Amino acid sequence: MKKRAAALCSLAALTGTAVPAAGLSPTASTVPAPRTAQTAPAPPLAWKKCATKAHPSLQCASLKVPLDHQLPSGGQITLALSRVPHTAKTSQGPLLVNPGGPGGSGLTMAGTVAKALPKEVAAQYDVIGFDPRGVGRSEPALNCRPGHFAPVRPAGIPVTPALEQANLDRARAFARACASKYAGVLPFIDTVSTAKDMDAIRAALGAPRLNYLGYSYGTYLGAVYAKLYPHRVRRMALDSVVDPTSVWYAANLRQNLAFDARHKALMAWIARHDSAYGLGRDPAKVEAQWYAMRRALAERPAGGKVGAAELEDTFLPGGYTNRYWPHLAAAFAAYVKDKDTAALLKAYETFGASGAAGENSYSVYTAVQCRDAQWPRAWRTWRRDHARVHAKAPFATWNNAWYNAPCAFWPTRRLSPPDVSNSALGPVLLFQATDDPATPYEGAVTLHRTLDDSRLVVERGGGNHGVTLRGNACLDRHLAAYLATGEVPGGSGEADAGCAALPDPKPSPARQGAAGRGALSVPWSTMGA
Numbered sequence: 001m002k003k004r005a006a007a008l009c010s011l012a013a014l015t016g017t018a019v020p021a022a023g024l025s026p027t028a029s030t031v032p033a034p035r036t037a038q039t040a041p042a043p044p045l046a047w048k049k050c051a052t053k054a055h056p057s058l059q060c061a062s063l064k065v066p067l068d069h070q071l072p073s074g075g076q077i078t079l080a081l082s083r084v085p086h087t088a089k090t091s092q093g094p095l096l097v098n099p100g101g102p103g104g105s106g107l108t109m110a111g112t113v114a115k116a117l118p119k120e121v122a123a124q125y126d127v128i129g130f131d132p133r134g135v136g137r138s139e140p141a142l143n144c145r146p147g148h149f150a151p152v153r154p155a156g157i158p159v160t161p162a163l164e165q166a167n168l169d170r171a172r173a174f175a176r177a178c179a180s181k182y183a184g185v186l187p188f189i190d191t192v193s194t195a196k197d198m199d200a201i202r203a204a205l206g207a208p209r210l211n212y213l214g215y216s217y218g219t220y221l222g223a224v225y226a227k228l229y230p231h232r233v234r235r236m237a238l239d240s241v242v243d244p245t246s247v248w249y250a251a252n253l254r255q256n257l258a259f260d261a262r263h264k265a266l267m268a269w270i271a272r273h274d275s276a277y278g279l280g281r282d283p284a285k286v287e288a289q290w291y292a293m294r295r296a297l298a299e300r301p302a303g304g305k306v307g308a309a310e311l312e313d314t315f316l317p318g319g320y321t322n323r324y325w326p327h328l329a330a331a332f333a334a335y336v337k338d339k340d341t342a343a344l345l346k347a348y349e350t351f352g353a354s355g356a357a358g359e360n361s362y363s364v365y366t367a368v369q370c371r372d373a374q375w376p377r378a379w380r381t382w383r384r385d386h387a388r389v390h391a392k393a394p395f396a397t398w399n400n401a402w403y404n405a406p407c408a409f410w411p412t413r414r415l416s417p418p419d420v421s422n423s424a425l426g427p428v429l430l431f432q433a434t435d436d437p438a439t440p441y442e443g444a445v446t447l448h449r450t451l452d453d454s455r456l457v458v459e460r461g462g463g464n465h466g467v468t469l470r471g472n473a474c475l476d477r478h479l480a481a482y483l484a485t486g487e488v489p490g491g492s493g494e495a496d497a498g499c500a501a502l503p504d505p506k507p508s509p510a511r512q513g514a515a516g517r518g519a520l521s522v523p524w525s526t527m528g529a
Contacts, residue, residue: 055111080137082129084114095125100216103364105136116469134364142363144178149354152307156398171405179411189367195225209234223420230424243443258437260393276507277333302341313352326508370410423452433462462501474499
């Protein structure tokens with residue numbers, strides 16, 4: 001599942017053959033042991049000022065790493081790094097941060113995290129951000145098929161063979177474009193390679209061990225790093241946890257059910273605020289109006305831009321954070337009650353539209369997920385599984401299916417995900433909201449059991465994705481204490497500590513509020529998530 005406004009697969013067509021890519025030489029489908037020796041010591045990083053108004057202390061550097069870590073003397077790629085240096089007299093070393101994705105840029109995240117942590121904690125760390133291989137300012141940066149999400153796309157629900165074929169053609173075209181443009185790179189855009197890049201960053205920083213804060217997909221990346229380099233982990237905090245046993249096809253199917261439940265929560269919130277939105281007090285009837293809006297937009301896209309697929313793109317971010325609910329509700333009400341498309345178009349541009357950065361993020365997202373794990377090759381498997389889930393979760397099941405469908409035609413050999421179970425780590429701190437749809441709660445419980453010395457802090461009743469450093473003082477106290485001293489909660493049972501969720505937002509002062517606002521910040525990225 002994607003996160004729009006930042007980001008958020010079978011057989012070659014319907015014939016049963018994969019699309020080959022000339023020149024590909026995929027590595028074996030097992031995770032090789034990391035090399036313990038470097039061919040040469042990493043040169044010191046050349047940090048330069050790259051301050052912004054929001055992040056005045058930010059510095060930037062670049063690091064060359066092997067394209068193929070099994071051939072360290074072969075071709076190289078460049079990673080873009082950022083840093084907010086420590087200011088305390090003594091340092092606890094680097095705190096590497098990752099926003100998730102896969103495909104999320106982490107350069108500005110260093111400044112965001114340094115600002116959001118308590119000053120006395122941030123002062124003790126060099127907060128390090130990075131654009132993972134293929135992302136943003138790292139080179140090469142992938143953009144497989146510019147304009148892939150240009151409106152208006154075919155509606156997702158395959159109610160006719162022609163609609164299904166149109167979406168299959170788009171998915172196949174994306175996979176072929178990636179194979180054509182990046183044949184020599186795609187076999188090395190994967191989670192294990194990125195984890196090895198993280199250790200190269202550690203070495204270039206001259207640090208014997210890493211501290212790490214990862215969100216969403218970044219939790220899986222952190223778990224893989226810890227499996228490869230347990231002796232290199234000092235402290236590790238993981239927020240909104242990927243289930244490491246279900247990457248990635250099964251995880252996406254489960255997400256569809258969870259996002260549908262979260263969409264129902266939005267509809268119920270709108271019903272509770274009928275005085276603001278005027279769509280009725282019955283959540284089921286409010287939801288029926290939303291689906292009627294989707295059917296109408298499939299026939300007549302708003303402003304020639306917002307069809308059924310774009311409407312789903314616009315409302316999906318409401319599953320990641322309820323901070324968007326007032327703006328989405330206002331656009332919904334304006335369309336239904338006043339036949340006003342302006343608010344809906346504004347909401348689409350704010351939450352749903354995908355520019356060059358989104359295209360880059362999606363290209364890396366697809367490259368990583370399609371390479372990381374096994375996906376069905378036979379489209380009939382996809383059709384059967386998604387039809388079954390759509391019957392229970394009609395909000396975005398097919399939207400998510402087509403988002404991931406290039407994996408049905410992906411040109412590289414699939415890897416087998418590593419077993420991330422670990423008994424060699426010190427305490428790892430996990431954070432999870434109970435109703436998070438992007439990384440459902442059960443995944444955090446699974447990783448908690450998989451990492452022997454982990455602790456799980458739960459936001460009870462919370463449905464947002466990425467819960468620390470977002471205003472919940474209880475959660476943030478646990479994170480700050482852990483980073484400051486290594487302190488972890490000592491509870492027992494499924495979770496070791498719990499915090500109450502923040503209250504849902506209030507409606508906007510005016511129903512037109514969504515149309516009058518500029519772009520809003522979005523939650524840190526998620527896995528396909």
